[in-house]
Amino acid sequence: MNKLSSALLRSSLLWLVLLCGSAARAQTPAVGRHSLEGQWKGALTVPGGSLPLMITVTELADGNRFAVLDVPMQRVTREPMTVTPRADTLIFEAEQAGCRFVGHRTPDGQQLLGIWQQPGYATPLTLLLVPPATTAAPKTFKFPPPYRVEEVSVPSVTDHLRLAGTLTVPAGEGPFPAVVLVSDQDTHTRDAHYGDFALFGSLADYLTRRGVAVLRLDDRGVGKSGGDSTKVTTEDRMRDAQAALAFLRTRPLLDIAHIGLIGHGEGGNVALLAATQPLPPNFVVTLAAAGLPGQELLTRQRPSLLLRAGTPDTTLLSLARRQEQARLQAQRQADKLRASGSNAAQVATFLEQQRIRQRVEDNKRLEAQRKRRRTMLDIIANTANTAQAQVIVANMVRQDAPALPPEAVQAAAARLTSPWFRYYLRFDPRDELDKARGAILLLHGTADDMVEAQTNLDILAKSLKGNPRVTARKIEGANHLFQAPTTEWPLLNGQPRPVISPAALETLHSWILARAKE
Secondary structure, X not given: OOHHHHHHHHHHHHHHHOOOOOOOEEOOOOOOOOOOOEEEEEEEEEOOEEEEEEEEEEEOOOOOEEEEEEEHHHOEEEEEEEEEEEOOEEEEEEOOOOEXXXXXXXXXXXXXXXXXXXXXXXXXXXXXXXXXXXXXXXXXXXXXXXXEEEEEEEEEOOOOEEEEEEEEXXXXXXXXXXXXEEOOOOOOOOOOEEOOEEHHXXXXXXXXXXXXXEEEEOOOOOOOOOOOOOOOOHHHHHHHHHHHHHHHOOOOOEEEEEEEEEEEOHHHHHHHHXXXXXXXXXXXXXXXXXXXXXXXXXXXXXXXXXXXXXXXXXXXXXXXXXXXXXHHHHXXXXXXXXXXXXXXXXXXXXXXXXXXXXXXXXXXXXXXXXXXXXXXXXXXXXXXXXXXXHHHHHHHHHHXXXXXXXXXXXXXXXXXXXXXXXXXXXXXXXXXXXXXXXXXXXXXXXXXXXXXXXXXXXXXXXXXXXOXXXXXXXXXXXXXXXXXXXXXOOEEOOEEOOOEOHXXXXXXXXXXXXXXXX
């Protein structure tokens, strides 16, 4: 199946897994003699790849269970699921979404073998148990990291609030180059957690161990930071980044001439925006920053990323079924051609013709979806009355996602008409980039399915062409979180753990050190 078809199926799967949102507890004792408690990890097979997921089960004192679903690559975090034992079978289910996993446990208790089911799609799935850490002999001592760690409070004078965070400074006398980490859209705590993967926590540790001080902050209204997260815009976030830069300039161990910003996703655009202002950062690193205008970028993204509420998308599921049926039909016809005496070249030509035809049909359907999405975004951008816009958007969401519960429809409509969303629809990353000062490193991952690497990298590089200190790089195999390909993840307790791409880390670190010597 071609990449476009695979992307469409991944979209449909994500619509379903995001909706696993009904908190639940099972009322039946555990199946068999083994406890279910722990993390059950596996990979959901999709055409062209796999989607790692994890179900975490907690055994409660009253004999009930609590389970949550995580799909880190798709930003699904701690979505509750029901757990129902029936004889020797276990059922993990999200009733409203219609998705569930039905499996049985192996005799050793270490695996669940079964079928993942959702409307129009079913696939075998194996989940492996990662037992919870024992509490019988808790650690009383933990080696400190080889650098200074300080809890800080950053004042934002212009917005009359304080941002809480962690400053890590290398050992030694300094002065050290320093960076502020700026998170992607939505709200994040200072470590920028995606499931059990701490993007900023990992990045800060890597850089500080190698001579770069790092400040990472809780976003407005999140964690220990002040402010209202529901009203923040990209421009507000830029002022927060400026406040963080001003704070670092007061620190005695830091090199005031080499203080920069590292921004992930929208945070990269925030960093570039700060580079156009008075007292800009000395350097900027962007990780998957957008080059496309906000409305166009959102139009191209997956529907589930737009709604952030999740729903079974029966249209996409039907499309995925048709694509798979077409592929199987083409394969059967190819087998008949071989049986009738056609040579390998003739069969290959036939299959290529079928792939081209399927690609054309896929493009037509994708364009129809984008047209529908563009209409919704136009309505949001041009309906000044928020209450009226919410009613219209809620109606469109219900039409597009009839299985979505009423409260989720309203939540999606509220998000789509929020101050940040309205601002981002009008936001054009290219504006005033010709004024950006300082050295700039643009990094994109070739496996990023949220902010396509080549398109956005080309736009940013063109907009910054007047700055001779711009460097653009693509990191092979890295996704939007700059994780390495899953085949390169290290094993921890026998399970693969996501890590930042070593190539991305080395590129970023060596570039910063080179700037510090200028």
